[in-house]
Amino acid sequence: MSATGIGAPVRRKEDFRFITGKGQYTDDINRPGQTHAAFLRSPHAHANIKKLDISGAQKAEGVIAVLTGDDLAKDGVGGLICGWMIHSKDGSPMKAGGHPALAQGKVRYVGDHVAVVIAETLAQARDAVEKIHVDYELLKPVIDMAHATDSGSPVIHDVAPDNQVYDWHLGDKGATEAAFAKAKHVTKLDIVNNRLIPNAMEPRAAIGDYDSGNDAFTLYTTSQNPHVARLVLSAFIGIAPEHKLRVIAPDVGGGFGSKIFIYAEETVCVWAAKKVGRPVKWTGDRTEAFLADAHGRDHITHAEMAMDDKGHILGLRVKTKANLGAYLSTFSSCVPTYLYAPLLSGQYNIPAIYVEVEGLYTNTAPVDAYRGAGRPEATFVIERMVEVAAREMGQDPAAFRRKNFIKSFPHQTPVIMAYDTGDYGASMDLALEMADYKNFGKRKRDSAKKGMLRGIGFSAYIEACGIAPSAAVGSLGAGVGLWESAEVRVNPVGTVEVLTGSHSHGQGHETTFAQLVSDRLGIGIDQVAIVHGDTDKVQFGMGTYGSRSGAVGMSAISKALDKVVAKAKKVAAYALEASEGDIEFKDGRFSVAGTDRSLAFGEVALQAYIAHKFSGQDLEPGLKEGAFYDPTNFTFPSGVHICELEIDPDTGVTTIERWTAVDDFGNIINPMIVEGQVHGGIAQGIGQALLEGAHYDANGQLVTASYMDYCMPRADDLPSFDIGITTTPCTTNPLGIKGCGEAGAIAAPPAVINAITDALGHENIAMPASPQAVWRAAQKSLHKLAAE
């Protein structure tokens, strides 16, 4: 391993600009002549707009334009789209209601976009928003998804008269029923996966700019996938054809899924820029982020698991209601279906699985992918089920899991996925050792002596990453292919630019991608620049989400590097006057086998560009290669997390005493960065389990719309984490990478809840397990203990 190659904990190249305040986030960019946009948002969850009077705002100081849904319609601007078609059990397509960027006659959630004011200053735009008068006819809202389809419920979209988007299923119902018929024990559980608000620290922002001389648009935006944004804005919303629309996603301050989607605000800014003839800038404030960023999770599930008399799992059946909010966001439809149900086999050999999912409209913000997207929901179901089943059957939860682990690979589950490789027992062994599981009983007794309740909880998670083989996702309803592209440009002096369709918003691609190049070409990482986030520079790409940038994005780079080396060998052969077959490339030097004649990589690059040695031959000058990489399978990172915690029954305060995470991510490029990803994921997972929860009141007001009301994990809520690694390289991509970005957020919630229920000695506590909820449960436990 070289100092900067694969496997080295290289310090990040991008950090200098961030620690010196020189990062360039969207709100840091200002365009000459720029104007400012402020949105009027609906204060009501469900209402018809009877009258919209913008005259007062139009006359206000500094106002340049006040635009509404009527203006969008007049200009033929299309609505926002959902790019993944789901079909119901009966074969009918999902019921997608219209989603205009500015309301057209009706508002459907608090925060929905009614109108936009564009003014000289932000203060003027905000002042003028208050001068718009709207006459709303209030409609009864649908807030509780459990009752969304009740007869007599208000109708949110005419296309879905019962508020049902789809009624979908996966798996073999007959085989599953047969498995339950021969079961000796059945575990049943009602499970709620609480609604979360992503809260990347950088609020979303957009600047639309229009160049009338060339009839071309530029959009600066906080996006995880600028090319997808351009595609949707061009092909579906109809702002401009792709060659007339440049989308730039500069430094982006965290995404976690919430910046995948194409939202109303950027659509309006880029459209309005042409209308007002000046750049239009919008930066969301935190309350707007709470109200109108796509939320995550929000499932209600009933699950049943069948076991034989020894505790072998025979079958699993799951029925889930998924809240999709008021409109279908960009990828919302696939999250509770194809990103959820295929993961319900977990790490276990389960012969039969049947899953039913109902997608529902409610008068709440749209719900879409949030770190893990479907996979945390699946893991929460299966890992709660096995924990409860083990306890009900009087078995050790680690031993129960181990008994049911898949032990031979490849393994075809009954729900689509074919796991290529893994060693779940190895991760369990290491986790038990690191967590000192054998002495847990003593620690529990010591806690009890202090009047504290100690619990331990496991989570043996799996996820499907490296999203995804294009043909596979196409057959499941995706409107796009999920390959990735790369271009490697070698300059005449031997420095290298890599253009990638992946997008870094904290993941450290500028470092890890450069490590791959360094490793392969034998040059330092300082000789490598990673270019991303600009549709005028990078031809096309699908962006970053689903832990795909290593497994898919870097595989594309690897393919392009193969081509670069192959061509450079031809150049070297001419330059060294040898046959191509005799050229060897090692540690950055091309040499003629069995001789001392060699050229450094940079010298060969120069030869490629001056072309003196092969002019007129069948070899083109230059050294630049591109590649598209389409994965052949998902990748399957897995691991075991163990949470040990202590509850103070007098206050309900839960303190995490010890966190052990053992993960198998396949091959790792930079262990320092991978550990950082694990830390952040665990923190979000603990946040979901203990602290975070979006709450709408019965009228549809979001009562958790600021950091005073929505409890974000802070430094003093969390422990330090013990991280361990096991490795089974992925067999389906050239680098053996599985992906690490979402693991922690997937693994953590069931580990926490399993530990709390272990401490309390009874089952099922809702997330977030706040001190109040834990205190109530602890009192019940104490009463029960006293009675015994």
Add this chain to the structure above:
Amino acid sequence: MISVSMTVNGKAVSAKIDPRTLLVQFLRENLLLTGTHVGCDTSQCGACVVHVDGKAIKSCTTLAASCDGTSVVTIEGLAHDGVLHPMQEAFRENHGLQCGFCTPGMIMSAIDIVNRKGHDLDEHTIREELEGNICRCTGYHNIVKSVAAGAHAMAGSK
């Protein structure tokens, strides 16, 4: 419009501003010092922390006018002659940042913690003192390590 004058990162600045201008707006929009960020506008997240007369404050809820006559230091004012402040170096060395958005506020708060609590900081103290700075990426694990290392390094650089 009112006049304000202050020293920012060692340079005297003065301007006529709308009285409602916040310090963070003055820094970002008038002085183009965009390293100071706005993450929440309710004094909760700490992305906007700067030092005013040597003390950490949240510039998103401070009027620029109230800082008339003060000396302000922002993230851009920490490195001198290309040499990073030890706390900046500690964040880089310990992977104390991912997306970088909360980082300027974290570093400014961390220096303030050291100024108030000394150079030998235990984990519990660091976690409690970081209560006013939210990070969504790192899980704080490496930020805590960075602050401890930076605190030690600041002792050595005195």
